[in-house]
Amino acid sequence: MDLLSPILPVEEPTIDPQLEVRVWDRRQGETRKAFRAFTLYRDQPDKRGFKEVGAQLNCSVQNVFKWAKKYDWYNRVRAWDVHEDQQAQEAQIRERRAMAERIAHSGKRLQDVALAQLEKLCDRLENGKPDPADPETDPAKKRRIYPELTPYQIARMYEVGVKSERVGRGEPDPDSPNNYAKFELVISTNPPVVEDPEEYAAAMALQDELMQE
Numbered sequence: 001m002d003l004l005s006p007i008l009p010v011e012e013p014t015i016d017p018q019l020e021v022r023v024w025d026r027r028q029g030e031t032r033k034a035f036r037a038f039t040l041y042r043d044q045p046d047k048r049g050f051k052e053v054g055a056q057l058n059c060s061v062q063n064v065f066k067w068a069k070k071y072d073w074y075n076r077v078r079a080w081d082v083h084e085d086q087q088a089q090e091a092q093i094r095e096r097r098a099m100a101e102r103i104a105h106s107g108k109r110l111q112d113v114a115l116a117q118l119e120k121l122c123d124r125l126e127n128g129k130p131d132p133a134d135p136e137t138d139p140a141k142k143r144r145i146y147p148e149l150t151p152y153q154i155a156r157m158y159e160v161g162v163k164s165e166r167v168g169r170g171e172p173d174p175d176s177p178n179n180y181a182k183f184e185l186v187i188s189t190n191p192p193v194v195e196d197p198e199e200y201a202a203a204m205a206l207q208d209e210l211m212q213e
Helices: 032-042 050-057 061-070 073-127 151-168 197-212
Strands: none
Touching (some): 032 050, 032 073, 050 061
16 A cells, blocks of 8 residues: 555445434334334324323333333424424425316316317308308309307407407506406306397307307
8 A cells, every 4th residue: 555645535425315214213222012102102193192002002001101201202203293294285285286287277278169169250250151041052152141249249259359468468457456467257158138139039049059060
C-alpha cells in the first residue's frame, strides 16, 4: 500500500427505505405476544383498552399494562394515528382529482354531442332536406324543406352563443353579480310557455325531428 496515495472517502451504506423501522413496528426485544398485544390495541382506534386486549390474548390486564408502559404504546399509537390520517388525506386528494378528471371528461363529451347536433341543425337550416311528398325522382330537383326556428329559440341560441364567445375570449360576464368570466346555463326539458299554439307546435316538431336523427 502506498502511504502517499490519497485517502478515498468511505461511502455511506445505502439503506432500503422499505427496511427502515418505524415507530409502530416491532421493537428490538419486544416479544411476539407483546407485539401482538400492541397491534390489537393499535388497530382498534374506536375502542382501545387494555381489558379488550387482555381478553383477546387470554392474559391479565396487569400484564398488558406492563407491555404498554415498557414499549411506549402511547407515542407509538399516536404516530400510527397521524400516519393513518395522512394516508386517508392523500387518498381523498387522489379521489378528488380522479373525480375532477371524470367530470371534465364528461363535460367534453357533452360539448362534442352538442356541437355535432349544432352542425346538423346548421346544415338543415342552410340546405334543408328532401321533401318526401314531392313526386320528383331526381334528388337534385326534389323540393326541399327548411325548418323554421321560433323567436324564442333564435333569441336563446343567440344569447348562449354570445355568452360562450365572451367566456372563451376571457371577457367578464356582465350578468354575473361578481362580474366573473363565467355563466350558468340551465337546461330544462320543459318547453317555455308560449301564447301562440302554432309557435309551440313548430318548436316541438323541430325538437322531435332533431332527436330522431
